[in-house]
Amino acid sequence: MAPGHAAERGVGRPPGGPFAGRRIAVVGLGKAGLPAARRLREWGAAVTAWDDDAARRAEAEAAGLRVADPALAWAFDALLLSPGIPHRLPAPHPAAAAALAAGAPVLSEIEFLFRAVRAAGSRARFAGITGTNGKSTTTALLAHLLRGAGQQAVEGGNLGPAALDMPILPDGGTYVLEMSSYALERLDACTFDVAAMLNLSPDHLDRHGDMAGYLRAKARILRGAGVAVLGQDDGWTRSLRPEGRVVPLGPGGVWWEGALLRDAAGPLADLSRCPTLPGAHNAQNAAAAAAMALALGVGRDALAPLLETYPGLPHRQERVAERGGVLWVNDSKATNADSAEKALASYPRVVWIAGGTGKEGGIAPLAPLFGRVAHALLVGRDGPAFAATLAAHGVAHEVAGTLENAVRRARALAAPGDVVLLSPAAASWDQFTGFDARGDLFRRLAQEEDA
Structure with missing residues (x-):
């Protein structure tokens, strides 16, 4: 029995587990889906797992799970569907469509x-x-x-x-x-x-x-x-x-x-x-x-x-380095203008690293805070579009292209009292596997500068 299960904590549960006899389809076998399928099986469910990616299906098979596409023959009491997979809009996944047609609930891990x-x-x-x-x-x-x-x-x-x-x-x-x-x-x-x-x-x-x-x-x-x-x-x-x-x-x-x-x-x-x-x-x-x-x-x-004494979270205005009176802040989680606004409003003068895959409206909503930007360094797919917005408002900027280039230029541009702020106002998928990978690289580069 895995650590943390109910029996180990003195909490009772029905014989066979809380889902004994329940037939549950799990679709989407990413970092949460595969562990969920395993845990539901441990809790007594008859689990059928599926992912549209063959490599993930192979991983589930290696874990001893039954792998089959539930959309082909719906015979389940419920569907656990990965959050990133739609069940209604913009178009339902076939497994979700099958569940809804059968009147079966589409549920979350929670x-x-x-x-x-x-x-x-x-x-x-x-x-x-x-x-x-x-x-x-x-x-x-x-x-x-x-x-x-x-x-x-x-x-x-x-x-x-x-x-x-x-x-x-x-x-x-x-x-x-x-x-x-x-x-x-x-x-x-x-x-x-x-x-x-x-x-x-x-x-x-x-x-x-x-x-x-x-x-x-x-x-x-x-x-x-x-x-x-x-x-x-x-x-x-x-x-x-x-x-x-x-x-x-x-x-x-x-x-x-x-x-x-x-x-x-x-x-x-x-x-x-x-x-x-x-x-x-x-x-x-x-x-x-x-x-x-x-x-x-x-x-x-x-x-x-x-x-x-709250230590803070990685990638959310995370203070990652300080050198020569310049603070380096990793706010890679800011994947839209609303989030980036919070960071820009927190510091009086920044060298701002922004860009990636922008959302609708780009950075135009941030114009009231552009006066805080001493210089902007733009990266990723929509760096040029962000540059056009900044140019229209007279903000000093340049298209750095990559995060490595942006950090190198930030070191040259930042003056004592400035904050070098990675708050991209954009998603990261064009250059990274996620905002966390983008933030991890920024932290490492900033701390190398601090060495």
């Missing part, structure tokens, strides 16, 4: 985790965080606060380990889960003890049809939630009316005044003492994490020292 935990007899708590931006930081920060206060907590979902690689926690433990719209629209029985909707701006509209569809998917996190933490910065989030207790990220809930985090009872923390939480967007993240932590039993007095 749903299976929730069912397994409850079937094991555990009343472990579920805390969910969603929003267009800030999810990862808030998720990691809340887990940090809970563990620092002596509670058992694990974080995952869209962040960190795959959901079905997580252990079955006992009563009093907390799953802290970053929830994408893709995962949320595939929930059924799962509800959250505490849920946060941080913010909303247009994203993933190809998958949800329009902004109303995106809002519906995101708002699923609030269904049945005991406590709902709601951002107040956009009309979509403010318009939500959840049934449980509502804690706004504003007066009447938890909010910030400059660097001071507070609630109705008084100050909670001085965010100027929290170097890994710069900028107003991180004030919102800290407010959300603090509100959720308070709802989960963390004492007020514990918050300030724990916020000050």
Whole structure:
């Protein structure tokens, strides 16, 4: 039995596992899908695995899984579909179409985790965080606060380990889960003890049809939630009316005044003492994490020292080097203009490295912050398009092409007091396997410069 299973933690479960006798198709065998198929099999399910990629199918066969295309002959109770594979828009995967035609649910990993935990007899708590931006930081920060206060907590979902690689926690433990719209629209029985909707701006509209569809998917996190933490910065989030207790990220809930985090009872923390939480967007993240932590039993007095010791996340305004008065910041996770705006607003003068596969609108929405850009170095497929936008606003720039060239030029251009900021406002697929690979290279190059 793998470490962390229910029996090892003294939590009971039905004979044969929580999914004994259930026929489950798992489609999409990436870094989360294959472990999920294995875990469901360990939990008693009759699993059939499939991936459109032959190499991944071969890996599943080597793991002893039954491999067959469920779309050819649907005979299953449920479909676990990788989040990146559509089940409705823009066009359903054939396996999803077969499941829907048969009236079988298309579910996310989180749903299976929730069912397994409850079937094991555990009343472990579920805390969910969603929003267009800030999810990862808030998720990691809340887990940090809970563990620092002596509670058992694990974080995952869209962040960190795959959901079905997580252990079955006992009563009093907390799953802290970053929830994408893709995962949320595939929930059924799962509800959250505490849920946060941080913010909303247009994203993933190809998958949800329009902004109303995106809002519906995101708002699923609030269904049945005991406590709902709601951002107040956009009309979509403010318009939500959840049934449980509502804690706004504003007066009447938890909010910030400059660097001071507070609630109705008084100050909670001085965010100027929290170097890994710069900028107003991180004030919102800290407010959300603090509100959720308070709802989960963390004492007020514990918050300030724990916020000050939060280590931060890789690729999210990660301070990777400092040399000659120049700070190097890895914000590779900023794959759209909305995310990059948060980083640009955090520093008064930057040498900005941007570019890659841009989203609709490019960097034009960032024009109000261009005055902070001492020089821009543009990389990737849409570097030239970004250059045209900057030229129209009189911003000094050059097309560096590659990240290696951009870092070399940044070293020559940055003056003491500047921040060399990788905040690409674009996806990375044109040159990297993901934003994490892009950020890892930037960190290594920046630290070589620091040697």
